Every structure is written in structure tokens, then in C-alpha cells.
Amino acid sequence: MTAPEPSWDFYRTFLAVLEHGSLSAAARDLGLTQPTVGRHVDALEQSVGAELFTRSQQGLLPTDAALVLKPYAETLASTTAALLRAASGSRDKVSGTVRISASEVIGTEVLPQILATLQAQYPELIVELSPSDAVEDLLQREADIAVRMVAPAQEALLARHIGTISLGLYAHRSYIERHGKPETIEELRRRHKMIGFDRQTAYIRTMLKRYPMLDGVSFSFRSDHSTALHNALRAGIGIGFYQTPLARRDVSLVRLLPEIELSIETWIVMHENLKTSPRCRVTFDALVAGLLDYVKENDAGGRP
Structure with missing residues (x-):
């Protein structure tokens, strides 16, 4: 049975954690709670079947799997933003x-x-x-x-x-x-x-x-x-x-x-x-x- 596709929210959260290096900072940026951000990361890891971050003294560090996923998530982000810009306008x-x-x-x-x-x-x-x-x-x-x-x-x-x-x-x-x-x-x-x-x-x-x-x-x-x-x-x-x-x-x-x-x-x-x-x-x-x-x-x- 094919696993359900991850929500776009999971990718957005993933990019925020990549940028900020912590769940708490990503939560502040996205206006979410830290547990919600953690659940998004866990759900995305389950969907892709790989660990995306490891903990260190410097915060959350991306794994090789996360770095492979990053450009695709960025493409999704830019496409979603373009879609919203297009939908915001009127043809006339x-x-x-x-x-x-x-x-x-x-x-x-x-x-x-x-x-x-x-x-x-x-x-x-x-x-x-x-x-x-x-x-x-x-x-x-x-x-x-x-x-x-x-x-x-x-x-x-x-x-x-x-x-x-x-x-x-x-x-x-x-x-x-x-x-x-x-x-x-x-x-x-x-x-x-x-x-x-x-x-x-x-x-x-x-x-x-x-x-x-x-x-x-x-x-x-x-x-x-x-x-x-x-x-x-x-x-x-x-x-x-x-x-x-x-x-x-x-x-x-x-x-x-x-x-x-x-x-x-x-x-x-x-x-x-x-x-x-x-x-x-x-x-x-x-x-x-x-x-x-x-x-x-x-x-x-x-x-x-």
C-alpha cells in the first residue's frame, strides 16, 4: 500500500528547522508551537523513511537525507508562493x-x-x-x-x-x-x-x-x-x-x-x-x- 504524500506544511516546517537549527526557533518563525514543529518533522521522517536531523551542541544538524531533500522542498516553497501570487490577482x-x-x-x-x-x-x-x-x-x-x-x-x-x-x-x-x-x-x-x-x-x-x-x-x-x-x-x-x-x-x-x-x-x-x-x-x-x-x-x- 502506497504511503500518503506528506502535507506541504511538513516541508515548510522542515525548511524552517533547516534554516534556524532548532525546533523552538522554527516554531517562532512559523507561528506554531514547538510540539507541532516536532510532530511535523517526525511525520516527514516517517514518510520519507529516513532521519532528517541529529542533535548536537550546535542544535539540530541536517543529515545527508535532509540535504538531498532540501532543494526539492525549496522548489515546492517557491512554486507554492508563485501559485498564491497568481491566485491573488484578477485577470481584468x-x-x-x-x-x-x-x-x-x-x-x-x-x-x-x-x-x-x-x-x-x-x-x-x-x-x-x-x-x-x-x-x-x-x-x-x-x-x-x-x-x-x-x-x-x-x-x-x-x-x-x-x-x-x-x-x-x-x-x-x-x-x-x-x-x-x-x-x-x-x-x-x-x-x-x-x-x-x-x-x-x-x-x-x-x-x-x-x-x-x-x-x-x-x-x-x-x-x-x-x-x-x-x-x-x-x-x-x-x-x-x-x-x-x-x-x-x-x-x-x-x-x-x-x-x-x-x-x-x-x-x-x-x-x-x-x-x-x-x-x-x-x-x-x-x-x-x-x-x-x-x-x-x-x-x-x-x-x-
Whole structure:
């Protein structure tokens, strides 16, 4: 006799325990009691015929069986979330939920104003914004629309190329008052405090390939979160890269060594199956219009 399929609730609980490493933390996250979470894990273990967690001083550790199960549970989670977003909308009006994935900088610094205007126009539209430098899979419906800094390679996606966003070296005026302006790259390396990523990312490798003279620059402030780096720059901690359109909006930031410039291509991408969805269509169009205006600020006149 075939065993009954486990409830989706069991998989959701399983993912929460994986993330938090304890029944109590998973229970708080899910709004359940700890005994309920324990029963869900026990029931899933019985269904799959394998132990999923072992106890240790560090909490609950996933077994090999749990790690095998994890990507399938994540697919279920993203599919369920996409189903609920689709069910929340109407075929004839702009309503329901749309999930947007964007880089940390674009998601936190640029999109909120665009989305405020959009939601003022469509008050029944609900936006889920995921600002992260990790690329979410649109084919797996982890998001409905994405703002990406790489060209999409999957044929099932609709894509609009927005243009190029430039990045330059900037410092806060308070930093310059204390340390002065570097006039050469060598002076930048020897005398100034730099802000940068903790780990060498593709962005850093691109920068070093284009400007090898920056190799060996030591960072006095490091983080792998773009928002933290920007806040450190605005606090006057040191010199760092900043998107030119954002810098033009902040009179306290000063451009340094203008011969050093990076650029990132920008795309807006959506699964082709969503092109007939009113909520996704108007959101896609609003992002295109808003980010086209943002990219134009690269070449706008203003202070150096």
C-alpha cells in the first residue's frame, strides 16, 4: 500500500528547522508551537523513511537525507508562493501580489520611489521586494520580475535592456576635510582609507582586471553587503565606489580620480508566461520607465 504524500506544511516546517537549527526557533518563525514543529518533522521522517536531523551542541544538524531533500522542498516553497501570487490577482484589473528581485543597491536605494508611484496609481497592488545580490530563478518562480546586472540567458524570459550604470570613486566631504583628496592612484593606495568587499566578488575581479594598479589596495572597512558599504561611505569612513546617479543626488559626496570608472549593464526580466498578467505587466513597465530615468542621470549635468 502506497504511503500518503506528506502535507506541504511538513516541508515548510522542515525548511524552517533547516534554516534556524532548532525546533523552538522554527516554531517562532512559523507561528506554531514547538510540539507541532516536532510532530511535523517526525511525520516527514516517517514518510520519507529516513532521519532528517541529529542533535548536537550546535542544535539540530541536517543529515545527508535532509540535504538531498532540501532543494526539492525549496522548489515546492517557491512554486507554492508563485501559485498564491497568481491566485491573488484578477485577470481584468491590477491587483494582487507581484514579487520583485533586485540587487541590494537598486532594491534599497532606487526602487522604493518607483514603487511608491506605482502603488499610488494601483492601490490594490501588493509588492514583495527581495533586495539581494543573489540571482533568483525566474523559471522556478522564485520571483516574478527581476532587475539584473547580467544579460539573461534563458529563452523563456522577456527582457528589456535598460542601459549602463556607471560607478566612480567617491568620498564624503567630512573625509576629505580630514584627509584631503588623492590626486593619483599611487596616493590613493599609500595615504587613504578604502572601503570594499570582504570577499573578492566578480565585481572586484572586474575592477582589478580593468585597473590592475588598484591590486594590493588595503581596505580599512570591509563588508559583503552593499548597503553597509554605502552607509560607511556616507559616514565618512573612507573612499569607495558608488553608483554615479545616486552620488549626484547627494551633495555631500565628492567624485575622486574621475579617470577610474566602472560600468554595469542593467536588465529588467520577466517570465514570458506573466506577460498577460495585469499586475506584472504594469510593474514591468513602471520599472522600465523608472530605471530608464535613473540611467539618464549618469550623464546629467551636476557637480564633479
